[in-house]
Amino acid sequence: MFRNIFLSAALLLVLVSSCTQKKKPSLSGDEPVDVQDFITSFELVKPTYEMADSLLNRKEKDSLLISYKIFTQFIPDTVLFKVFGKNAKPKLYILKRVEVEKQETYLFVKAILAEKKIIYILTFNDDNKFVGSMPLLKLDDNPATLQYCGIDRKYSIYINTTLKKPDGSVSEGKDVYVFNSDVKQFILILTDALDDRIKEVINPIDTLARKNKFSADYTRDKMNIVSVRDGIRPDKINFFIHFDRDKGECTGELKGVATFNSATSAIYRQGGDPCSLQLNFTASSVSINEIEACGSHRGVKCSFDGTYPRKKELKKKVIKKKSSK
16 A cells, blocks of 8 residues: 555656656747757857867758747847848857856857858857857868867867968968957957968969950959959959958958949849959959958958059060961
8 A cells, every 4th residue: 555655656756847847948940938048058068179170061960950030039140140141041050058157158159051151159148148259160162271169278269270281381370369248359369370371373264265355464463463354244254353461461362253234344242142342444454342341251451442453465476487488
């Protein structure tokens, strides 16, 4: 009898416990969740925590997906717009969480849209309010580079890049940030520049046709060029821009297709790219005007704006054959 009473009590306890236990919310749906559930959905890890760029190509489980609606419930959508463009909705995935006792909580998120892949760090204060973010690592298309980022035991955020050069030597670069709660920003405290500067630009569209009257090279020097070649239709042109100013402190590069909107002006716009440029031609120069932010193609403090003189095309010498008598 006592055994039956004991078993009944144990069963009742299990039932009560299962009923009162809070179900873990899903971040992949549209139902609102509270901020505590949002934060604790990220697995807690202790620093040092490090991520390599190969993580950006890893296929994640659907259970780690964060819906855009849930994400923007706590983080302003402008965080994503700055990198992916206005109204863009990349796929967002949970990575890990690092906590500074009685201070900040850092969440690491992977964001993917087409070929653009980013690791973000998001910061919440001790009241669980969002206070800052930074794109931490962006996948590049250079097979010679290896990137990795992370947070160390002193809660410094670092981004490291190694570059294997054609001669077999290796160059390394590093940036270190700390979060400043007063200004709510990540502050750069150390930088070791990657020595990857080139001495002369290789023009990737040089061999294309140049029958259009504006198809030419417009140059200031070997490191600052605008190259224009014929497009697939008369109203389109291929272009390549590379600039390197202030001893490498301000650099940028963009290759694309522009469409003429007047007799002397062409516009670059491409789906998925927030960048927009206008190329204004004269008989002797081209002027570049950055219409919308092209931050993903240049340095933060730079601009594509500038005027480039047209380079005179060398005429090929025609060698006349001597007539034989």
